[in-house]
Every structure is written in C-alpha cells, then in structure tokens.
Amino acid sequence: xxxxxxxxxxxxxxxxxxxDFYVNKLGFTVNTDADMGPGQRWLTVNPPDQxxxxxTLMLIHDGMMFNAESAEKMRELVKSGTFxxxxxxxxxxxxxxxxxxxxxxxFKKPPTEEFWGWNALFSDDSGxxxxxxxxx
Amino acid sequence: xxxxxxxxxxxxxxKAKLYIDANFAxxxxxxxxxxxxxxxxxxxxxxxxxxxxRTPHQYLTDVRIEKAKEYLEADRSVASACFSVxxxxxxxxxxxxxxxxxxxPRQFQIARLRFKDSVASLPLSHIPSCFAEANGWxxxxxxREVKTIDGVSCG
Numbered sequence: 001x002x003x004x005x006x007x008x009x010x011x012x013x014x015x016x017x018x019x020d021f022y023v024n025k026l027g028f029t030v031n032t033d034a035d036m037g038p039g040q041r042w043l044t045v046n047p048p049d050q051x052x053x054x055x056t057l058m059l060i061h062d063g064m065m066f067n068a069e070s071a072e073k074m075r076e077l078v079k080s081g082t083f084x085x086x087x088x089x090x091x092x093x094x095x096x097x098x099x100x101x102x103x104x105x106x107f108k109k110p111p112t113e114e115f116w117g118w119n120a121l122f123s124d125d126s127g128x129x130x131x132x133x134x135x136x
Numbered sequence: 137x138x139x140x141x142x143x144x145x146x147x148x149x150x151k152a153k154l155y156i157d158a159n160f161a162x163x164x165x166x167x168x169x170x171x172x173x174x175x176x177x178x179x180x181x182x183x184x185x186x187x188x189x190r191t192p193h194q195y196l197t198d199v200r201i202e203k204a205k206e207y208l209e210a211d212r213s214v215a216s217a218c219f220s221v222x223x224x225x226x227x228x229x230x231x232x233x234x235x236x237x238x239x240x241p242r243q244f245q246i247a248r249l250r251f252k253d254s255v256a257s258l259p260l261s262h263i264p265s266c267f268a269e270a271n272g273w274x275x276x277x278x279x280r281e282v283k284t285i286d287g288v289s290c291g
Contacts, residue, residue, distance in 0.1 A: 007264055034259035042263050064272040095187045098150040
C-alpha cells in the first residue's frame with residue numbers, strides 16, 4: 001500500500017536561479033544539495049511545514065534523461081509556461097501574495113475567491129506555474 | 137469611519153514583516169514599527185497575529201532562530217551564531233534554541249554537519265535510485281565511494 005510521496009521533480013532551466021527563487025523568495029528549506037560531478041547537482045527543497053516532501057529542482061540538460069533534441073524541446077515547453085507542477089497552500093493568501101509580489105514573484109492570477117476558498121497562480125523563475133490556495 | 141482602508145493596513149503589516157526579515161539582527165523596536173505602519177501598537181500586534189499566527193516579537197524570535205540554524209550549519213561557533221542574529225546572551229540563546237528546536241545549538245550543529253558530510257561523501261544514499269539511474273550516476277563509482285568523515289566530533 002502506498003502511504004505517501006517523498007520526492008517530486010520540478011524541471012528547471014538553471015539550478016542557481018531556482019535555488020534563489022525557491023529558497024530566498026518562496027522561503028523553502030534546502031534539504032539536499034549534492035555535487036554529482038561536472039555540471040551536475042542534486043538539489044532538493046522542502047516547503048517549510050513539509051520536511052518529508054523533497055521537491056527536486058531538476059536541471060534540464062542533455063544526458064541520460066534527455067537527448068539534445070528533447071532537452072531543447074523541454075526547455076522551450078517549460079519557458080513557455082506549459083507545465084503546472086502543483087498546488088501550494090498558505091494560511092493567508094492576501095499576505096502571501098503581497099509578500100511574494102514584493103519579492104518579485106510573478107502572478108498569473110491574483111487571489112480570487114472561489115466557492116471553496118481563495119486561489120492564485122504564480123510562476124517560478126523557469127516558467128513552471130503553481131496554484132496557491134487558502135481554504136475557507 | 138475607518139481612518140485607513142483595511143487593504144492599506146494589510147500592506148503595512150506585510151511590509152513590517154519584511155522589515156523584520158531584513159533587519160532581524162538589529163535591535164528592532166517593535167513599537168517603532170507599529171508607528172511607522174501608522175497604527176497603534178495594540179492594533180498592529182493584533183493584525184500581525186491574525187495574519188502570521190504569531191506576535192511580531194514571537195515572529196522576530198523565530199526568524200532569529202532560523203537564521204542561527206543557517207549559521208550553525210555553516211560551522212560557525214554557537215557564540216558567533218548567537219550574536220550575529222541579535223541575541224546578546226549565549227546562555228539564554230541556548231535555552232531558547234533548545235525549547236524551539238528540541239536540541240541545543242551544538243547538538244543541532246553536529247547533526248547537520250554529519251548530514252552534510254554524508255551528502256558530500258555518499259550522495260547516492262540520499263537520492264532515490266530511479267533518479268540516480270536516469271542521470272547515469274549509478275555507473276559513477278566515485279559517487280558510491282565511502283570517504284572518511286572528518287571534522288565533526290560529538291564532544
């Protein structure tokens with residue numbers, strides 16, 4: 001029986017920039033930052049209240065996972081905002097929105113009231129978008 | 137009639153939080169922050185707590201403890217971490233740290249340095265093998281090699 005998820009991947013264009021975005025802007029915690037040889041790095045972060053879920057900031061590069069052509073296609077898809085990678089929660093969406101906006105995070109949709117609560121959409125530095133929600 | 141619209145007070149409170157984030161190491165006067173946010177200290181504390189679930193003072197302490205954790209992970213001494221984040225007594229810092237984190241600063245530091253050393257010396261033990269295989273890292277014997285763990289003692 002599956003009990004929980006402990007890793008999920010977010011494909012990014014630049015790991016240094018993703019580090020700055022997820023750690024310094026979103027306030028996530030670095031879990032593992034390992035040098036895996038020339039040009040390769042295993043970098044995972046946790047949402048602050050979720051230490052057992054590691055979000056892997058996976059660099060799109062030509063290698064085992066992608067060949068040169070598929071890596072280029074993947075980079076273009078990420079850049080153009082094709083992928084929505086997940087939904088985050090917060091306690092106060094208006095305050096979180098104002099704070100993230102002040103830190104330079106780009107929102108595709110400001111906090112909007114839905115029947116179940118509040119919802120906004122923001123993008124990371126690569127182009128991946130996420131939902132930000134607050135339940136009623 | 138409200139003197140200021142609620143949205144304005146809201147923005148001021150978020151800015152006050154960002155001010156604490158940026159100036160946690162300074163001798164922050166929370167009354168002054170309330171003045172600058174243009175509302176009474178009582179109103180400011182109440183609104184801050186309603187947004188962040190903690191009083192400004194509790195939040196400031198939390199930020200200082202989190203920053204101290206970063207300094208300890210960077211192998212700075214307990215005293216250096218303590219003073220660098222704005223506390224002025226190592227013993228009160230140690231007591232507060234233990235209450236919040238569940239370990240003394242030194243215990244926390246030893247555990248984190250061991251973890252970091254393990255990541256550096258045996259990275260594959262921290263990576264799900266499907267990811268390691270997809271990246272070709274399982275074939276790299278250097279990443280599986282056990283290296284000597286040094287520099288961290290339990291003393």
